[in-house]
Amino acid sequence: MEISRLGIFEIKNLLLKREVSCTELVRAYIERAKRLNPVLNCFITISEESALIEAKKTDDLITKRRDNIRPLEGLPVAIKDIFVTQNIRTTCGSKILENFIPPFDATIVRRLKDAGAIIFGKLNMDEFAMGSSNENSYFGPVRNPFDLSRSPGGSSGGSAAAVAAGLTPASIGTDTGGSIRQPAAFCGIIGMKPSYGRVSRYGMIAFASSLDQAGPMCRSVRDCAILLESIAGNDPKDSTTMSTPVPRYTDWTVGDPSEIRVGILRPEVYEGINPEVFLAYRGVIEFFERSGVPVTYIELPHIKYAVAVYYIIATSEASSNLARYDGVKYGLRAKEYKNLKDMYLKTRLEGFGSEVKRRIILGTFALSSGYYDAFFKKASQVRRLIANDFYRSFSKVNTIIMPVTPDVAFKLGEKISDPLSMYLSDIFTIPVNLAGLPSISMPAGKNKDGLPIGIQFIGKPFDEHVLINVAAFYEKESNCMDILNEVNL
Amino acid sequence: MNYEAIIGLEVHAQLKTRSKIFCGCPNRFGSNPNTNVCPVCLGMPGTLPVLNRFAVELAVRTALALNCFVHKESRFARKNYFYPDLPKGYQITQYDKPLATGGYLEIETGNGPKKIRIKRIHLEEDAGKDLHDISPEKSYIDYNRSGVPLVEIVTEPDISSPEEASKFLKTLRNVLMYLEVCDGNMEEGSLRCDANISVRKKGSNEWGTKTEIKNLNSFKFLERALTCEIERHIGILERNEKIEQQTMLYDPKENTTRPMRSKEESHDYRYFEEPDLLPLILTDEDILSFREDICELPHQKKKRYIEQFGISSYEADILVQDKQIADFFEDCILLLNEPKQIASWIINDYMRELNQRKISIKESPVTPHKLVAIIKQLRDNKITLNMAREIFVILFEEGGDVQEIINRKGFEIIDDTEEIIKSVREIISSHPEELAKYKKGNQNLIGFFMGELMRRMKGKIDPKKAREIVKSELDKA
Incomplete structure (x- = not known):
């Protein structure tokens, strides 16, 4: 059976017409x-x-009723x-959780299962979702299906x-500073x-709690809509989810310009960005103009600070979120140690990779007494300014179009020794997380x-349906998804 | 002594909620280790806190009763430090935006009432418990306590002696128990106290260097530890040495304080706003409705008892020290309007029995109905005080019904004056020697004749009346 080009809708049809069994x-x-x-x-x-x-259960269900x-x-x-995932090992890409088998399901896992999905892999x-190349995984880098010598991006590199x-057919990733997009x-x-x-973070291992969000990764806008519809919505276990009703996203896939x-x-x-990326971006703008969609300039004066702000806030929260991996309760514990402090040090030294350690140190520093005001507090204030820039723009427009990255997929090993250049590659994705936008x-x-x-379409908070409409229109008129036909593995 | 002490207290009170502050686990003391736990209070990866609104209600009730200003918006923060009993590596607490600020609690001192100002009250979660005594080479941890809701109550440095500190803690404990926000059980750690103390020359305007004494978990230890620490400070000052700012622990065996950690080792807690919880918002309606749940507080009750029931300030003070006893007292008065008699019975007989048996009034078999039944019989002269006491003890030991005991024991008062006089005359005539001694002026012999009479009448007469008759008959004889 040829499955390599199937999305959710195609599979649904196959199953319902009983052309193939679920097994x-x-x-x-x-x-x-x-x-x-x-x-x-x-x-x-x-x-x-x-x-x-x-x-097997699905097959019984489909044949019965x-x-x-x-x-x-x-x-x-x-x-x-x-x-x-309950009873299925969950590593977060880290040695420290290499053998961690959780006793419960994340809310999105629960919701996917309740919607009938079968989770067959991690x-x-x-x-810990820290990286833009998937090279920081304890389990080794993922390769890009378009060019095996290149990075698939990160941190959701395996998912993409x-x-x-x-x-x-589809996957769920998470995005703290661009890790889905x-x-x-x-x-x-x-x-x-x-x-x-919009989506519950309960059971999603925290990197930076005020930025993390889970979302669909898939082969069509319709798939994106149906997946989001299944996982979105208020969760009593996550106080930061909103009770804003979840629209029927699948109703917004018509693509009305x-x-x-x-x-x-x-x-x-x-x-300074890659000229080919800029040309592609220009092409998208021209496409919308040709389609009669009004295109106006907006100002986001503070986004130039976004990367700096992000690396203070995200690392600060991470330094605290990762404190629980101390060898006491679960996960790795160093084999030999002299005393409690030694156990902590050795466990974390052995269990965490170098990028995670770098960020824990950065975050610990930024929160330290005497530095809090200059770093964390100031960053929080600038974060507010960045969000306000976006909110102001959304009084005039409902979709902001930006490139996702300044460059295309880079070679594995190309940036791993240059963290700063790696951090800067998230310049267009990070502001969106800081402002909490879809x-x-x-x-x-x-x-x-x-x-x-x-290319990314950015909307105002809880306007996912608006973005699905834009994306559906673009997908339909541009045949942009044909690019996936070039993957032959 | 030409020094004065400046003391402030930090009190942690566990809130009497059914479940923990951020998860649904039972908030219960004494369960088997690690049975009241779930992924949230064990700090498992991916878990998130959800605030227990009832814990908020109890904290607000506390704040209002302590005359604090309750903030309509407060925030949670993370206090970061590593310790095995702290499963997340941080404690969720409140930092720069606490629930309530600026209140006071009035205490009675030798020099009259004194207001101790409350600086702040905030909500936080308790940590687990290290168990070092199970094995010589291993430590175990019980996370049942992890996530139990706490209020931290911080005073201004308004306390000037160990006695005052202890008085404050007693008064506060009683208020918390009245409010039913905390069971006040210091042995089980439901109420815990840290003290900050500094010493300076009397009349000086400058503050001395302060030290903190941790884990003072009884009134006695609080007083003794502060006394030790004051002496230690004075000793250092007298030697013209410098007091080091540090955290101390009190050793009750040696009756001394010693450093727990020095300043160099002091933690940098790296507080920042808890991103997993929204700001805690209270509306005017919330606060108003929480205020309605505040019961009459001990000092208000005391005032009312004196005014309404005419009992002494001393008696009122004892009755309001325990809400269960105060409630019992009021239940009795509803059944029989004899407040002075009832107060006296509770304070003397009843509390003695409770103390001897080490039980609370709620566990006692003697209900208000039964106590009142005894007092009624006594008031109506149906039984003597001795009989009443005997009945009371029987009720405690065997239970039963007051009238039934009276019948069974044949308790009754012989009130027939003629019969008593007859008996007294017979006793006198059969004891001429004793009579002669009495006549010579030995007044003690009244006791002898009383005893004879009581034996003969089987104690069924009112002793006061009996004594009057014996005396007058002896004098006539």
């Missing part, structure tokens, strides 16, 4: 994942046994290994590459970071080497 389907995905994992390294864990048990079929019935999905990622290579852009797929508070009002930054902002990343063509270039 066959799940088996096919697991076989493909196993066959290609030595090449791509997308999966940290494949949970074959439990997935096949669930598949066809009236009560749930929205994702029998859909095999893999998720980033940052979401805790996807590779930068350790697995979707692009057809190892899973940047790998989606590098791998030619769609990735949405929802508004802060009359509702769209686009805002863009002046071209000077993009000086944003969807789409393919916008390719460079001369055939590498995908990404």
Whole structure:
């Protein structure tokens, strides 16, 4: 069975028409994942046994009574290994959790299961979601399906590459500073970071609590809508989720251009970015103009501080969030130690990779007595200014279009020894997290080497449906998703 | 002594909620280790806190009763430090925006009432408990206490002696128990106290260097530790040496204080706003409705008892020291309007029995109905005081019904004056020697005749009446 180009809707049809059984389907995905994992390294864990048990249940259900079929019935999905899964190992890409088997499911896992999905694997990622290349994973880097010598992006690198290579029809990633959108852009797929508070963070291992959001990564806007519809909404276990009703996102996939009002930054902002990326971005703007969509300039004067602000806030929160990995209760504990302090030091020294340690040290410093005001407090104030810039712009437009990254997928090893240049590659994704906005990343063509270039549509808080409308229109008129036909693995 | 002490207290009170502050686990003392735990209070990866609104209600009630200003918006913060009993590596507490500020609690001192100002009250979570005594080479941790809701109550440095500190803590404990926000059990750690202390020359305007004494978990230890620490400070000052700012622990065995950690080792807690919780917002309606739940407080009750029931300030003070006893007292008065008699019975007989048996009034078998039944019989001269006391003890030991005991024991008062006179005359005539001694002026012999009479009448007469009759008959004889 050829499954490598299937999305959620195609699979749904196959299952409902009983052209394929769920068991066959799940088996096919697991076989493909196993066959290609030595090449791509997308999966940290494949949970074959439990997935096949669930598949059997779906097959029974579909043959017995066809009236009560749930929205994702029998859909095999893999998720980033940052979401805790009951009885399935959850590593967060780290040695410190290498053998951690959680006793509970994350809310999004619960919701996916309740919608009928079958979770058959856990996807590779930068350790604790810290990184933009997937090279910070304890389980080794993931390779980009478009060019195996290149990074798939990060931190949701496994999630993006697995979707692009057809190892899973869709996946769920997380985005703290671009970790869904940047790998989606590098791998030619769609990735949405929802508004802060739209999707529950319960059971999603925290990196930076005020920035983290989970979102779908997939092959079509319709898939994005149906996945988001399944996972979004208030969760009593996460106080930061909002009770704002969840629209039927699938109703917004018509792609009506009359509702769209686009805002863009002046071209000077993009000086220094890869010219091919800029051209692709210009192409998208021109596409909307040709379609009769009003395009106006907006000002975001403070986004130039976004990277600095982000690396203070995110590292500060991370330094606190990662304190629980101390060898006392679960996860790795150093084998030999002299006393309690020695146990802490050795456990964390052995358990964390160098990027995680770097960020813990940065964050600990930024929160230290005497530095708090100059760093964390100031960063929080500038964060507010950045958000206000966006809110002001949204009085005139409902979609801001920006490139996702200043460049296309880089070579593995190219930036790993230069953290600053790695950090700067998140310059267009980070401001969105700081302001808590939704944003969807789409393919916008390719460079001369055939590498995908990404574009993002940014909306105001809880306007995911508006973005789905924009994305659906763009997808329909531009055939941008055809890029995935170039992956042949 | 030409020095004065300046003392401030930090009191932690566990709130009497059914579940923990950030998860649904039971808030219960004494369960098997690590049975009241879940992924949230164990700090498992991915878990998030959800605030228990009832804990907020109890904290607000406390703040209002202590005359504090309750802020409509307060915030939670993380206090970061590593310790095995702290599962997340940080404690969720309140820092720069606490729940309430600026109140006071009035205490009675030798020099009359004194207001101790309350600086702030905030909500936070308790940590787990290290168990070092199970194994010689290993430490164990019980996380049942992890996430139990606490209020921290911080005073201004208004306390000037160890006795005042202890008085404050007693008064505060009683208020918390009245409010039903805390069970006040210091042995189980429901109420814990740290003290900040500095000493300076009397009349000086400058503050001395302060030290903090941790974990003073009884009134006695609080007083003794402060006394030790004051002496230690004075000793240092007298030697013209410098007091080091440090955290001390009190050793009750040696009756001394010693440093727990010096300033160099002091923590930098790296406080920052807790991103997993929204600001805590209270509306005027919330605060108003919490205020309605505040019961009459001990000092208000005391005032009312004196005015309404005419009992002494001393008696009123004893009755209001324990809300259960005050409630019992009021229940009795509803049944029988004899407040002075009832107060006297409770304070003397009843509390003695409770203390001897080490039980609370709620556990006692003697209900207000039973106590009142005894007092009624006594008032109506149906039984003597001795009989009443005997009945009371029987009720405690065996239970039963007052009238039934009276019948069974044949308790009754012989009120027939003629019969008593007859008996007295017979006793006198059969004891001529004793009569002669009495006539010679030995007044003690009244006791002898009384005893004879009581034996003969089986104690069933009113002793006061009996004594009058014996005396007049002896004088006539």
